[in-house]
Amino acid sequence: MKHCFVTGGAGFIGSHLVEHLLGQGHRVSVVDDESTGSIDNLKQVIDHPHLEYTRGTVADRQLVRRRLLSADEVYHLAAAVGVQLIARSPIHTIEANIYPTEVILDELGRMHQDGHKVKLFLASTSEVYGKNPKPIYEEGDDLVFGPTTRPRWSYGVSKAIDEFLALAYFTERGLPVVVGRFFNVVGPRQTGAYGMVLPRFIDAALAGRPLIVHDDGQQTRCFAHVADVIYAMTALMDTPRAAGRVFNIGSESPITILDLARKVTAAIHPELPIEFQSYEDAYSVNFEDCRARVPSLAKLRSVIPYEPKHTLDAIIQEIIAWKKDEPHGP
């Protein structure tokens, strides 16, 4: 039995990871400030004898130190997430995404010097590629951000700083870290409240409202089921040669946002209108987006077997069933 410390474990991806780790027979500690997550996401396991849940922030060094003391592995997922949240609250984004990572790495670095080696998984994002125009992103590609006057890039930049720091701890201190760049992750429990597109569309369609597509809807994204992503995360943590390296994680099947909206209306209410909204009206004049984002998964497949198991149609049906079962507002 391993002891896994999961930051942000009451969030969308974190709660699925906690369930998975408990299911594997591990002991799990969670620290979550419930800023975008909710203890409700853990209700199926909250009374599990191997789960220790703390409502608190990973910016609290003492709390982090206590949780790390008996940990074998750390999954650092706590972050400010969601395009809408980031466009609205750049100070929060930058502070929430950089300082806690610094605290965790500093504490792990000290423990490592004392002979206690704890492996870290750092949840990063496809946003670090910024607006690189390449059709398929490989991990060694340049990070191409817009200007600092456009707050939207602060999310990708703050996650890139986390990556730099984590890789520096690997190189300078020998700390085993794995960086996973998630592309769009979807599934039950993801909220549409902070701008995530698929739950936002499904919420609108179930409520009989038009689906709002930003810009011309020709932006493409790749959507992966949270279970496929969790398989990749845990498999990488079990693979020693993944340490000190960065991996794209997700699906490599692109779809335009307009076609995604069409799939959702077809599944729920084919007559529902799809409306278009400019980025300026949706966010602000300062908003800028990236047209296409497709990962190369070759590097991931060079260290673990990986084939996403869930089709987008099946994912949409699963989210609809979950929403109908437990109505969740946007």
Ligand SMILES: NC(=O)c1ccc[n+]([C@@H]2O[C@H](COP(=O)([O-])OP(=O)(O)OC[C@H]3O[C@@H](n4cnc5c(N)ncnc54)[C@H](O)[C@@H]3O)[C@@H](O)[C@H]2O)c1
């Ligand atoms: N969902 C995606 O498509 C996606 C894509 C790329 C990267 N990611 C990354 O995956 C991770 C998890 O994202 P998610 O989609 O589950 O989002 P989420 O908002 O559901 O999860 C983040 C969790 O972290 C918690 N949190 C935030 N700041 C905290 C702090 N200081 N201390 C303790 N807890 C804190 C939130 O309450 C929330 O429960 C994030 O690091 C995110 O950047 C997600």
